Amino acid sequence: MQRFATRIRTAIASATGIDAAELRLERPRDASLGDFAFPCFVLAKQLKAAPPAIAADLADKLNAELGSDPSDRIEAIATGPYLNFKVDGARLAEAVLFGATTAGADYGRTDEGGGKNIVIDMSSPNIAKPMHVGHLRSTILGAALYRMHELLGYRPVSINHIGDWGSQFGKLVAAIDRWGGEYDIQADPIPALLALYVRFHDEAEAEPALEEEARAAFRELESGVDGQVRATWRQLTELSLAEFNKTYERLGVEFDLVRGEAWYEDKLQSTLERIEATGVTEESDGARIVDLTSIRKKMAPCLLKKTDGTTLYATRDMAALFSRWDEFAFERCLYVVGSDQKLHFEQLKGVLKRMQLDWEPRVEHVAFGMMRLPGGKLSTRAGKVVFLSDVLDRAVEEAAAVIADKNPDLAASDHGAEIAEQVGVGAIVFNDLKRERIKDVVFQWDEVLSFEGETGPYVQYSHARLCSILRKAEASGEAPGQSGAAPDWSAVDDARGLILTLGRYPDTIRTAAADAEPSHLTQYLLGLCREVNSWYANSRVLGEAPGTTAARLALVDAARVVVRNGLAMLGVAAPTEM
């Protein structure tokens, strides 16, 4: 695939004198026009001629060169101001289809990352609070970016920056001291802790002494004393992590490092000194700040130390950032965090800029839009949340019902439950990665539980159908290894667009990773499946002339590989039947 584009580019380059690297080939609006397109407008000024004339002229010149090898011919066709190129169909099919199937799970793998580190800060739930639908986005966006970078030869490092520090732990400890006995924290920790947290806020309004107890508890925690408070904190952390892990397992997500804010506790002092040493800090209203108005007019300063000398969120994040740079010398450090924290990351980067650290551009805030309910914002304290586990459970239930309806034999078999899990969870994950990450989303049950149209199950179903054809080919003795027939590539002439799409998979991964935008991949998969389904609705694969069947099976197999790989990148299972 790449080969054809390169040949075209070098040919244009030698005919026009333009650097081949600067030439960008497009996709013709209408696939019947050709496989690649080059608009000639850009040459008009230089050659002092009208674009259509240039196109016609270039077509003649290029055909002489690109057509020289009759067995690997590329045809140049001038269409108005455009120069379109049509690759030899058999060559294209062979190169793309065999390329994908022989590479298999490694299709699209490159070493362009050179083993460079990509730090991905993702998920980051808060201890003692439930994971809700809002946490899903960070987790699966981060996981998808992880897999894509890995495929491109980078060495990703995922870090779960658990929210395990801060004044809210004082509140929790105080609440447990008071009413802990009334709740069964061990049995079902998260709801119990949530209830305690909510109760603290309710009762603290009437009883201010509670706030003081909370502050005292947090002071003890911060002091480093290994007493009762710390023991409680440690226990809370362990219980919560065990709960989170259940969800991570269902989502197929793992972390290289689980480092909460507390992990950076002993690095705060050195971090402050490091920043102070560059002379960018100053005193303001008794607090220690870094002024950022030189970065952007009226930008709020970064607060590093409160009046009372204690540290803040930004201080701890700066400590984390330096720690990560020192440890990994990352090529990119991706913060997969909601767009509501945009300013916070601009401030962190602003401090790096003022310190004149040249690696500042490598720190990127991969912001995503807010999840809201039809009634308004999510709020843990107000109880306006949709628990992630409930969403997954309901989706799996729904999937089981659909399978029982559409495929009763499968539902009754050993793996019926397993496939329901894969389809249900897949629907949720795919749905969340479907749109551009920056867009806000309103959580709607009927939308996330939809299995038709542009959904995860649609893609999974397409994959299952392809697998089914391959299974049947095996049974009838028509599979490639069995029949031994040479593919007659003219039998897939009607699938040109589809073949080109398959060839574009590696590039899709590349741009999705570069833009930190997995939706490029979900959209690609939806388009690919639409093309595949449409194609085989009209083209019979099995039982045709051996050469025809061989060629079409090659297409089916390549499509199967690409869909399966793409889903794997997203963390969505690809069942072979459903």
Place this chain on the structure above:
RNA sequence: GCGCCCAUAGCUCAGCCGGAUAGAGCACCGGAUUUCUAAUCCGGCGGUCCCAGGUUCAAGUCCUGGUGGGCGCGCCA
């Protein structure tokens, strides 16, 4: 008040860092199954690409100014 982000079909969204006639899904209407799984496919309906200027051979895409919505704005995280 200030800053950042978003705005494309009734609804939810694509639109390949400026190119050819703006595309899907849902919903609605109609059609396809003795055929490799109908979670599918085919057709129809549906557009002042928020508004006004500007840049350009070319603007949904870039710039400026508005409008509407979201988010944020010094001792919370």
